[in-house]
Amino acid sequence: MAKRSEAELLQAALEAGTTEHYRDAALYDHEYQRRRDDVRFYRALAAERALGSTKKGDHDVLELGCGSGRLLLPLVRDGFSVTGVDLSKEMLRRCRERLQHAGRAAAARATLHAGDFRALAIGRCFPLVVCPFNAFMHLYTRRDAERFLAGVRAHLAPGGVFAFDIMNPDLSWLSRDSNKRWARTRFRHPKTGQRMIYTTNLIYDAALQIAFMRIYYQPEAGGRERVVHLTHRYFFPLELEALLHYNGFVVERHDGDFDGSALATESEEQVVRCRLRRPLRR
Ligand SMILES: C[S@@+](CC[C@H](N)C(=O)[O-])C[C@H]1O[C@@H](n2cnc3c(N)ncnc32)[C@H](O)[C@@H]1O
Structure with missing residues (x-):
C-alpha cells in the first residue's frame, strides 16, 4: 500500500476529529446535559431580537452546527422557527427523534439540513444566525473560516446578528x-x-x-x-476580531462568558456577537 503523505494524514486526522465525537449522539447529549448557560444565552438573544415583532420572519433563526438539537429544541419550543444545518447524520437523526417528542407545533417549526456549513446554500436570509458550542472551532484553516463567513454574510438579513461561542485558548x-x-x-x-x-x-x-x-x-x-x-x-481573541473584520463583520460584543463578563486572561469562553459591516471595506 502506498505511504500516505503528511497532508493526507492531516486531512484524515481532521476528518476523524470532526466526526467521531458526534457518532454516539445519545452519549453526546448525556455528556453535555449540564451545559445550560449557553442555551439560556441564545434563547435570550433570540427573544431580544424578535421582541415585540409580529412580522413574518422575525422569529426565524439559522443554527449552524445544530447537532442533536440541544439548543434547537428549546428554541422551537419557545416559538422560533429554526433552520438547523449539520454535517453529522447521527446528530441529525437524534435531533429528529427528539423533535418527535417536542409536540407537533414545535416540531413543525424545525427544518433540518444535512450539509457542510462551509458551503451554505439555504437560499434565504435570517435575522439571527448562531453557531453555538465550539462548532466554529471545526474551521481549521483560513479558507474554511472564510468560506463559512461568506455563507453567514449571504444568509444574514440587513441588521441581522451573528453570534457564536468558542473556547478561549x-x-x-x-x-x-x-x-x-x-x-x-x-x-x-x-x-x-x-x-x-x-x-x-x-x-x-x-x-x-x-x-x-x-x-x-x-x-x-x-x-x-x-x-x-x-x-x-483555536482562535486567539485579536486574531478572531481581525478575521471577522476583514470578512465584513463589526464585532458588537466579545465577552468572556455567557453572562456578559468581560473577556479576560482567565475566561474559558469567547462569546461573540456581530453584525454585517456594509459596504465591505478592506
Ligand atoms: C459541539 S457540537 C454543537 C452542537 C449543538 N449546536 C450544541 O450546541 O449542542 C458541533 C457540531 O458541529 C457540527 N459540524 C462540525 N463541522 C461541521 C461542518 N463543516 N458543517 C456542518 N456541521 C459541522 C458537528 O457535526 C456537531 O454536531
Missing part, C-alpha cells in the same frame, strides 16, 4: 503532558447502561493552532477501550 491546558490522562470521570452509558471511565489528553500543534484531542472510554468491568478523536482549531 488556555495555554496551560493545551500544553499539558499528552502522555498522561486528564479529567477522569466515571459515568454510565445512557443507552447501554455500561459503567465507563472517561479520560482525555491532547496534542496541540501550535503552528496550526489545532488541538488533536483523544477521548478514552474504558469499560469499568474491563474490556476494550474506545478512543474517540476530536479536533479543535
